[in-house]
Amino acid sequence: MPLHSRRRFLGITGTTGIVALAGCSINGTSLFDWSTTAAETTAPFPGESDGWPQYGRTARHTGFAPEVRIDDPSEDWTFGLAGSMAPPAVVGNRVVVHGGTEPESDDDDGGTGGAVFSLRADDGRKQWRRNLPHISSGYSGCPPIVYRGSVYVGHAGAGGVYAIDAREGTPRWRHETDNSVNEAAVGFRKQVFASTGDELLAFSERGHTNWTYRTGNDRSSFSPPAVGGGFVIYTTAILGSIVAIDPAANSGVPEWLYRDDRRFGTPTVANETVYVPGHDRLHAVDVATGDGLWTRDVTVSSSIATDGDRLFVTTPSGDLVAYATADGSEQWRATLAADDGVYLRTRPLVTERSVVVTTEKPQLDENVTTYAVDRQTGETRWSVDQPGNVGFDAVAADGRLYVPSYWSSRDEGGTLVALSD
Template sequence: MSHHTRRSLLAALGTTGVIGLAGCSSGRLGTEWPETVESTTDPLPGEDDGWPQFGRTAGHVGFAPEVRIDDPEPVWTVAFPGGLSSPVGAGDRLFVQTAPGPETDGAGTVVALDTDGGERWRRELPGGGGGWSGCPPILHRGSVYVGGVGGVYAIDARDGTPRWGRETDDSVNEAVLGREGRVFASTGETLLALDTAGGDGWRYVTGDDRFSTAVPAVGAGRVLYTTRILGSVVSIRPGTVGDPQTEWRYAPGGTGFGTPTVVDGTAYVPGDDLHALSAATGSVRWTVPVRAAAGVSTDGDRVYLSTEDGDLVALATTDGTERWRVSVAPGEDTYLRTRPLVTERSVVVTTEKPGRDDPVDTVAVDRRDGTERWRREQPGNIGYDAVALGTQIYVPVLWGFTLDRESGGTLVALDD
């Protein structure tokens, strides 16, 4: 989910939970959520082949080449009284974070679903006051890791048992990252590296006049972390112990950066322009004056992005040359703010109509030439990032900012 869309969601729900709510009561985690544990969990079946984290891979490529859907229809929907995050999953299981219900004092709930829509378990996160970070969970080595109001939490993916929780100075509002037995979580001012038992690895502090609203990425053996205001991209070795030293920093000035996408040694970093950098050295390969509304995805040959003008754009990874551009969200008060999902034949996005009672569309265009392949109306007016798993595409949508409808989220499963 993009930074913009998440803030729209929180406003639509009337929730708090974005900055400065951590540590408001000592001992908040209690005995149910210890800070560290001695044991780890085994990976779920199919975890390596699933969609286990934001953008699917540690480089967030957003590409599922094994998935092909030509004429989809909804095969099931699950409704939630509040909002929901984009899901992750593996094998026959999906995981989603949902907003606190009207009668709970928690800070969101992680729900495990079967891929037929049935519920396996749910686990309320610690916290109070109805705040909600809204960030997607991830699945890494048999545990679900999720950011929340004032911390990051580990849950056994098989049965929903709490494993550990780590309080942080501020809320974790973006998806965490799992890679080779480590978990990386950002509070906006600090990037934390923890092991899967909750133990400390290292922490990187952004410094004055910098703030991150992005998910870190891993590529070429480095963690890449971006900031806004005085925008920068920094590179840190994942296995660092103690005080991390940046290997390189890219700070051209005049822009803030979003979540990097890393593939084949190149990091594609959205800002006022799209920057293609060497993930190993930070050297510039090319820049293109196009602003991505919600990050980029890639199949290795092309980079795909949405624009605030409602266009879906494909650029060559070699030099940034525009291959095609199509208008997906024409019309007044209609926007395109989801990160593209790339499948075997299609690039899939969902539109957004804040302030209107009109439903949005999930649209698929041919990734070769941008011609429209299919379009399906959705039960909501704000769309989030879709994911693909097995033979299905999962689309989260929300009714919000409307006059005649109550807010609420729905996860829609599309299949041929």
């Protein structure tokens, strides 16, 4: 399960339980400041897909940035928040961050809880801030995405999906949901798809609901949707399933369904294949037909990243492991978190030469470490300590590596560190 899923309600002092209040004005930006739909769309940024605009970089969630190479990292800048933060999205000279915040001033009683920021990628300076409606000091930990000129992000305190103009930071629309939206949305073919855990919702860019897929009483989803083979791929747990839905059909009816496990995690698509971690197996499924291609007995602690030839995952024993995409055979294994109280649960990031992961020490008051491991051999290339005892998924774009981390044992909050050669 992704790390942000395990920390759904992260706030200024840690984990906070939240009850959603529908249709009312609450601390922070009022619900009445958000329309339910927008009259216009926003224009895509030039070269929008060249950065890291979506979770896992693309709608396929490969987590692969082959043009990024970092051999001797040094800190360019840092950005701190009073609470934790989710993995950012990067488009051009914009880094979009969703995190837990404090008031902007002594007179501001509406800044606590969750907020979305746009930062300059070259120096970390703030371009805009948009407070989200909230209750108490919690936020969902949902990674933001940038799609066709808008930021889309889920919310916990006032359950729903929020659309923000990525250039100006102004509210565009919100869709209220019964459950909090904790997983990243995905943008594809001028639609946005978001999961509440019980439903997969398809929106137009202006906020109109195109269709809804309901999981049913025997299933629930804890992972973001992905895209592959022209389908939206959605996974569930409890009664595990993988479904493929034609986004243009406007029906939400699956084209195929795959069941072979108790629980499925985040799907990753490459080589016309869907790779999905299960309860104690990796699954490779034909994206066109839903036929199983192979399984590999392994318990993983993260989502899957891939360079096309290898699948990269972390394990509960603290290993980073590479498996062949063709048949699931193990290629190499690197032990990075073998000590007591140290875990390896971030989703791997793949660059030109390296696979990057960050450790986690939730019971220890010690800095976590980001490791870069050679993606061909598994040998450690470099490591950097981070300001926190919980590491989150790193992202990469335009020659920089962005690593979010958080102090769960101190009042120092979260930090986004930008690294480059």
